[in-house]
Amino acid sequence: MKTYYSFIIFMAIALSGRAQLPLNGKHYADSIRLALNNTVSDSAKARSYFLLSDYFIRTADTLKSRQNLQQGMKYAGGNKYLRSVSLVYRAGAMPAHDADSAAKMFLQADKELQSFKTIDAFSARAKCWHDYARMLQFTSDDLEGYVNMLLNKAAPLAKQAGDWAYLGKIYLDVAFAFKNLTDFKKADEYLILAIKILRNAPGSSSYLASAYHTISENYSLSGKSKQAAAMLDSMRVLLQPYPDSDAWLDYYAGEGMRLTIAEQYEQSLAVIGKGIALAQKLGQAYPEQRLLMQKFYALYNKKDFKQAKDVALDLTHRYPYMTQAANRSQLFYCLALTSEDLKDKAGAYDWMKRYAALNDSLSRSTLQAKINALDIKYQTAEKQKKITKLEADRQKAVLTNWLLGIASITLLIITAFLIYYYRNSKKLAQQKELNHQQQLKEIEQQQQLKFTQAMLTGEEQERQRVARDLHDGLGGMLSGIKIKLSGQAKAGGHQELDGVIQQLDHSVTELRRIARNMMPESLLRLGLETALRDLCESLMSEQTQIKFQAYDIRKDMPAVIQANIYRIVQELLSNSVRHAQASKIILQCSQNAEIFLITIEDNGIGFDTTAGLNAEGIGFSNIKNRVDYMKGKMDIESVINEGTTINIELNAAG
Template sequence: MRSIVFVFFLFLSFASLAQTGREERLDSLETALKIAKHDTTRVNILSELARSYGGVDSLKCFENGFKAIALSKKINYLKGMADANINVAGGYLDYFDVENAKKYFKVGNNFADKLVAKDSSASNMKIWLRGKYNIGVAYGYEGNVEKEIELIAETIPYAQKMGDKLFVANANTSLAIKYGNISLLDRAYEMFTISQKQYEEVGSPEDIIYHSLSFTSVLSDMDSLNRMKSTLDIAKLNLDKIPNSFYEGPYYAELGLYYGKNGEYKNSLNALNRSYEIYKGNPASLYLKLLYQRYASTYNKMGDFKKAKEYTLKYINFNDTNHNSDEIVQSYFTLANYEAELNNFEEAYTYLKGYVKARDTIRVANLDNAMQKLEIQYKTATKEKEILALKNEKSEAALSIEKKKSQAYLLGGIISLLALILFAGYMFYQRKLQKAKKKELQQEKEVSLLKQQQENQVFSAMIEGQEKERKRLAIDLHDGLGGRLSGISLNLSKLNKDEPKEYPKAQLQKVMKDLDDSLTELRSIARNMMPETLVKFGLQAALKDYCSSMTGSDTKVTLQFYGSEKGIAPNQQVTMYRVIQELINNAIKHANASEVLVQYMRDGNKVDITVEDNGVGFNKENLVDNESGMGIENLRTRVAYLKGDLEFHSEQNEGTTVNVQITVDAA
């Protein structure tokens, strides 16, 4: 479980940038960009904007970063190419996209190496240090801790030589976290002590809080409770200086851990509850998993095994990929003990069986290694016996034939015994392997069945959506266009019946106006069914046309289109158009929005679509209640067809933002 704590605290080192002064800095940079006259200045500002928006606004982070890369290439600006690529890589790292982060770090670091080879000034060295340090962090996210420690340690002497004390303090703290993560607690304690003195000299309140909370985890593992409490007090002193700090949740989680270890269980639960209130709105937060385990530990020490069992189950069922085999085995064993304490012996037996199965699975995985070791031992023993027999033959030529026979018998017995052991081990391994394969096939059948059921649900929803669309079209034609044409028919009949003596100019003008209105409505219906602009000129032109048509005296719809639709299949373009069309209609008709912003950004085969309005918004409960309606369900179906994800962010009277992330077939 220690790895969860340290990975989270390492993430805090990047998230802490979102604290004091960011908004003012962003406003200052945006203003400077507007008045910048030289391309090199624009590259530097765009690159810094990408870095500052990292972890806060991904669209603006990548938009500014890619602009900086393109402009620096155009003017052959080496420093800009290094800095911009490293900052874009940092943006990917903020969202744990390690593959793309490493890709851009390698490009940026290559430019940074060339840059410092020409000019090793302080500003250039800072770019080089940031790239080297953060690619180490990326390796750490992949589990390559040795490579991460190597790269981070490499940066420290350069930073010390430059006199960058804050960088040295951050690097030492990162190394301390990594040493704690691999259970080198004494080494971690040493590094934390060094960096604490450095932060006291040059660190901000955020730096000191980050360091203190990271340090408490090591102190907890070392059972150094007095030092742990004093370190938490340092964190609280600095936390009080920052209202609504990002670190409030981690602080109370660590305080709950301290109280639990100190036997103050009521205080422990109160602290854990305060941390839970901060994270409960984000069920995917990794910190919730940590809190569940700490709740279970505290209730177990209190003797409340029912509560301990409840939180252990939440911990086991947490939807992430960080449960290792040892955690699963230990959790089954712990649940069996809880059930036994509650006199639920049947359930305890069930969990105990799960414990045995999980443990056997681990043993089967390790059996192949054991077999290989045994085979090596056998071959080594055989070879040693042969060498020994050869030496005896040379040095003791006078030995009797009976003695040689006895040696041969002994050697044969040893070989037979080893062969028997190998055969028994091999048979045991085969039986376990057959059971494991049988279980795997059963699981594959279950997964295939679930997948088929999900696909059936999606197809059913699509068919139902198509039927809804046909019904809506029929109503539009009958009630709208049909009504108009009936009125025109009546007016013409009336003219024919009255047989006017004079030319009926006014009546004919009214009929002509009705005909024009009918044609306009017919074109609107046709455009909604299949926009002609989309077929002829593509997605960008169709969206521009539609946004213009929806802009009126009361509503302004703005389109920002970055990238292109080139290579995207026509059916995917149509579906994207329908998604954006539905979102704009919802914003205008249901949210009463006066301003709607539509953003389309494409990078490779990734497309990000954002529709933001200033309407009345809604709360999450209303969204859940309305999910049975075909509007939201059709949106989800279309986005699922595009292999995408759909997210709603809204507050009542504060507008709505809808994010759609799509993976297209074209690269």
């Protein structure tokens, strides 16, 4: 459970990243306005208005951004350099739905600025490529292109300009890209580089604070609580001169997350409380609600389910938090879990229904799986009752036989005939008992076979259905959500949604990979031999060689037989690659009439066959169930540190 909640905490932070503004944001804007009043030259006024336009873009005030941009262009007049610079700010202020025009404008700006070899021109071009890369990332989701532009275009220009603060920001954005891919090690490398640069660069305090906060998250989620605390301490020292900066909200969120993951729940709640108070003071509604969600996780992991539920219920009435479907879905699911822990089954069911309404395809699949599991459990219980009744009848029969035996002994004293009769009766009773035991065993075996057949058939059907639902249903939904979020990010200037969009894209790719593995298309379209060959190729790597040999495999076998054979081979290869750590594997499959033979050899670590197959986990259990279902037999030879050979003979008659 700890892993799950750590993941949820991470997601909450990823969903709510804060735009990088100066730590003294209002003072920053006021100082530019003051400079405007004291400035005489038109070029200086144009630059100041461009800076104000960029500031209001980052505060999501598009109206003021356009107004200041128009003023800047007015004062730029016929100045060729300033007109070229204005293209950078104009492109950055364009709405998300007009990305093509913005891209052309960024490229035009860079082309025109190339004729100027000044420090200011290099800085403007660095900003141009940085903002262009960020826009492309939002619209096309090209993470590779995004990182390539930052490192090969923007970074060299920032170095030429000697703009170390902006270079540090570029490295920080590269780190964000790797962080969103959950490559924390690579993200740490760029974060450490960014921090090293930003510590010595003037005017970089907001970027440095963000770098401290981001690397603390990486350390917390990697279990490095001490390193996370050190980075947060550095952030706190940096923010102390700015008690009203909204960057403190990131600090409190990061510290709260670190303490919750470290299971220091009381300290976490205290820190989160300070953050909530500051958010209320600054009128920051969404950061306050984000901190309330952090408070819920601290209370829940503390097992204070009552207070956790109260916090979550309060959040259901909060806006703008509840305007995001992802937030609602997460909150409903948390309320369902909390209600269940409070033994409120009705409430848990109600919240799970709401959660299901937001996660329609996945919820229907999960609900159906639960219903099937309950049905199997019920059928198993009924069969167990029948077995218990038969056992009771058997015991009753045994008791009756004993009574007959006592009576027979009494009669033996009277007459030899009765002795003879008693002996015959006893033999007959013993034979009946054996027959009865055999019947019980046969009934139990038949029931077990039917149960296994139903389970395997249901498993394959469920694999196909879940794979189809995941690929066509949830995959499409996630792609749709990503497109909508991209649109919102552009329309509203929410830079924080970049992480969500990246993670959604990664999730869609992983989801479709899982769907293909659950029911390979090659098995359905091209048959068993091709599917097995594709399986071997997919598991091969530089460390593992797999040689596949197929002889006379028929293509007209029933689909269920092919699926069972495929799953058996899949489990065997998985054991050799993952558990046996084999570097060489030979797989041989052949068919003679209705007999299908499987032989697999590897040079892995082997195992002790005398310890029983149960010690090898659920893999061998699944293989044995499928072999029994196909009325086959399996032989295993294994030597420790030398390898394993498994021979399987199956009845492929269908």
